Amino acid sequence: MCQLLGMNCATPTDITFSFRGFSQRAGITSDHSDGFGIAFFEDKACRLFVDNQSAVESPIAELVRNYPIKSRNVIAHIRKATQGKITLENSHPFIRELWGRQWIFAHNGDLHDFEPKLAGRYTPVGNTDSERAFCYLLDHLVEKFGFVEPKTEQIFDALKEIAPKIAEYGTFNYCLSNGQALFSYATTKLHWLVREYPFQHAQLIDIDVEVDFSQVTTPDDRVAVITTEPLTQNENWIAYKPGEMILFQNGKPTRQELTHVERLKREAENPSLKRITQADIY
Numbered sequence: 001m002c003q004l005l006g007m008n009c010a011t012p013t014d015i016t017f018s019f020r021g022f023s024q025r026a027g028i029t030s031d032h033s034d035g036f037g038i039a040f041f042e043d044k045a046c047r048l049f050v051d052n053q054s055a056v057e058s059p060i061a062e063l064v065r066n067y068p069i070k071s072r073n074v075i076a077h078i079r080k081a082t083q084g085k086i087t088l089e090n091s092h093p094f095i096r097e098l099w100g101r102q103w104i105f106a107h108n109g110d111l112h113d114f115e116p117k118l119a120g121r122y123t124p125v126g127n128t129d130s131e132r133a134f135c136y137l138l139d140h141l142v143e144k145f146g147f148v149e150p151k152t153e154q155i156f157d158a159l160k161e162i163a164p165k166i167a168e169y170g171t172f173n174y175c176l177s178n179g180q181a182l183f184s185y186a187t188t189k190l191h192w193l194v195r196e197y198p199f200q201h202a203q204l205i206d207i208d209v210e211v212d213f214s215q216v217t218t219p220d221d222r223v224a225v226i227t228t229e230p231l232t233q234n235e236n237w238i239a240y241k242p243g244e245m246i247l248f249q250n251g252k253p254t255r256q257e258l259t260h261v262e263r264l265k266r267e268a269e270n271p272s273l274k275r276i277t278q279a280d281i282y
Helices: 014-026 060-066 129-145 152-165 261-270
Strands: 003-013 036-042 045-051 069-080 094-098 101-108 173-177 181-184 191-196 199-202 210-212 222-226 244-249 250-256
Touching: 003 101, 003 129, 003 173, 014 060, 014 222, 036 101, 045 060, 045 101, 045 173, 060 152, 069 101, 069 173, 094 129, 101 129, 129 152, 152 181, 152 244, 152 250, 152 261, 181 222, 191 250, 210 222, 222 244, 222 250
Parallel strands: none
Antiparallel strands: 003 069, 003 222, 036 045, 036 069, 094 101, 101 173, 173 181, 181 244, 191 222, 199 210, 244 250
16 A cells, blocks of 8 residues: 655645655655655645656655755655556645645545545546545535635534545545645554654654754744654654544644544444445535
8 A cells, every 4th residue: 555644834844854764665665666746835735746656766756855845734645556557647646626725635545446426526537546535525525515615623524524434445544735734534554743842853764864853943843744654763653543533733733533433323323324335425
């Protein structure tokens, strides 16, 4: 399966340190070499770089490792293909517009027989289960809120409602951002940490590189990092619980909820609840 990397910050920050270690997993320390992508938000819009080459071989990835683009929300992905050919259109992250903002989505996992009926507003360009899930999520948000942008908390509640239904089809770990916040969900494996004052040394696992963050930060900086597997060997990474959804804002988690618990309660109260099917529409 693929691997995810996300960053949410209190102040614009570059991701070169984390991405340097993360990208080693695209053919050196692991075999996630079927394409890569990374998106950097700048207010409502973002810079999106994708390539169907691995993050080890891609000249675009080399640029990202050495170009300190500063952003408050970043999502990166290295792919190990399970569904869909190794092509540019199947490389994550995926991008769509909603409520006058660009939205970025990347998924780790494998959804089996996931063929929901889409409303037609959002159509997959490639042929991955991941992009179908993204289009389905956005359809759900439009059906729930129309074309007036809701508050971040309302978006979290809507995602908390739909994510467990999609997860019934397989492994569904994802990062999603609209530039204002970073939404994340895990059914199997994600980890997170917050770096804040007083900052410490950090040493990467996948490559012999370390940094003393106290020398390159200010007391106002705060950075939340989300990744499939921990990136450093001397920091305290926190594992997501199965079915946990976490909202990150200003470099820290602001909501954490176990969505599968609510789903199980609903199923116990109403045995007629079933998986979403191709015929389902809101």
